[in-house]
Amino acid sequence: MKRIIVLVGSLLLICQLIYSQVDTARIHAPEIDxxxxxxxxxxxxxxxxxxxxxxxxxxxxxxGKSFEGEFxxxxxxxxxxxxxxxxxxxxxxxxFSLQPIKSPSSSKIRETSPIKVALxxxxxxxxxHKVSAISESGSLDVNTGxxxxxxxxxINESVFNAAFGxxxxxxxxxxxxxxxxxxxxxxxxxxxxxLSQQEEKVIPIIIGNIGYDVIFxxxxxxxxxxxxxxxxxxxxxxxxxxxAFFLEGLYKSFGGSASYKGLTIDVTYTTFSLAVGVLL
Numbered sequence: 001m002k003r004i005i006v007l008v009g010s011l012l013l014i015c016q017l018i019y020s021q022v023d024t025a026r027i028h029a030p031e032i033d034x035x036x037x038x039x040x041x042x043x044x045x046x047x048x049x050x051x052x053x054x055x056x057x058x059x060x061x062x063x064g065k066s067f068e069g070e071f072x073x074x075x076x077x078x079x080x081x082x083x084x085x086x087x088x089x090x091x092x093x094x095x096f097s098l099q100p101i102k103s104p105s106s107s108k109i110r111e112t113s114p115i116k117v118a119l120x121x122x123x124x125x126x127x128x129h130k131v132s133a134i135s136e137s138g139s140l141d142v143n144t145g146x147x148x149x150x151x152x153x154x155i156n157e158s159v160f161n162a163a164f165g166x167x168x169x170x171x172x173x174x175x176x177x178x179x180x181x182x183x184x185x186x187x188x189x190x191x192x193x194x195l196s197q198q199e200e201k202v203i204p205i206i207i208g209n210i211g212y213d214v215i216f217x218x219x220x221x222x223x224x225x226x227x228x229x230x231x232x233x234x235x236x237x238x239x240x241x242x243x244a245f246f247l248e249g250l251y252k253s254f255g256g257s258a259s260y261k262g263l264t265i266d267v268t269y270t271t272f273s274l275a276v277g278v279l280l
Contacts (some may be wrong), residue, residue, distance in 0.1 A: 005176075030227050060157070118151040120248065120277030127271030135262065140179070142269065145172030149275075151190055163190040165209070169254075172220070180222025184254040184269065185215035186233035202240050207250060209235035216256030216267070223258060224238070226265070231255030239280075248275040 124147055129226025130139040147170060165188050171181035189209025195204040213230030217223070237250035254269045 004270045013146035018252070051173075051188050114155050115152055116163075117280040118149075118165075118246070118277050119280060120149050120151070120246075120271045120275045122147045122149065122167075122250075122275040123249075124169070124172070124252070124271040124273045127269060129266050130268045130270075133265040140174040140176055142174050142271065143172055145271075146170045147273070153190065159194045163192070164188070165211075166188050178221060180219045182218035182222050182269075184213045184230070184233070184256065186211045186213045186230075186254065188212075188233055188235075192239070202242055205241055206240040207237050207239050209233065209250070209252075213254055213256055216254075222259075226260045229257050229259070231257060231267075235273075237265065244279055246277045246279065248274070248277065249273070 105157065124145045126144050127142045128139050129142050131137065147167055149165055149167040151163045151165035152160060167184075167186050167188070169183040169185070171183040173179060173181045188209045191208040193206040193208075193212075195206065211233045212235050216228045216230045232255040233253070235250045235252040238249065239246050239248040250273045252271055252273055256267045256269075258265045260266060
């Protein structure tokens with residue numbers, strides 16, 4: 001009998017915990033038409049029996065999706081978004097944040113993609129081109145060059161997240177007449193660590209890249225009879241990001257090799273890069 005009582009009590013406790021989780025929303029937003037919402041990420045919605053007010057808001061969910069539309073907070077565990085397109089009902093436990101829209105461009109519900117795409121243009125400020133073979137090595141300075149990159153990743157509100165990218169370096173030349181031009185094309189993973197979790201206009205983010213140079217090539221003056229192959233790509237630095245744009249400074253290292261008749265030469269190109277990007 002004691003075991004049965006303990007088992008029934010445990011089941012009741014589990015049901016109570018599940019119910020409390022369903023009725024709790026992770027929200028950080030200002031007041032919306034009298035509905036008091038705590039600024040903590042783990043706060044709950046304080047329900048009112050007569051609360052049926054509407055306001056245009058941008059709603060972010062825990063899965064990365066977001067909706068823009070008229071907001072109706074019901075007295076149960078759901079929230080309804082209404083416009084002339086119809087209704088969308090969402091469990092409150094899936095809501096991450098609510099942001100009022102002062103001047104909405106449309107009263108229609110607009111669902112945004114959970115994928116964030118970043119397009120950036122980089123200025124590679126010179127750098128060093130180092131070669132080594134057997135026990136010999138040497139390096140030359142490199143002229144300033146331009147590169148472009150495309151990065152894409154799933155939107156989330158955590159401190160740490162990742163994305164994937166591809167970069168193209170417009171061919172550049174060493175500071176030696178007749179040395180020819182070379183370039184790299186790396187595929188890489190982007191690791192991002194936010195230094196602030198607040199709703200600030202500009203968020204500082206530590207950036208790390210690691211990947212592989214799938215293309216390492218040069219013109220005939222640069223490579224001669226050698227066969228080129230790619231190598232390790234790594235980078236690290238800081239990004240200042242807003243909702244639509246970002247500025248970035250990265251130290252980059254591109255690796256590759258050139259081989260001919262059993263001789264292999266290792267090549268490393270390093271540069272400091274300043275970039276401006278747009279978030280699509």
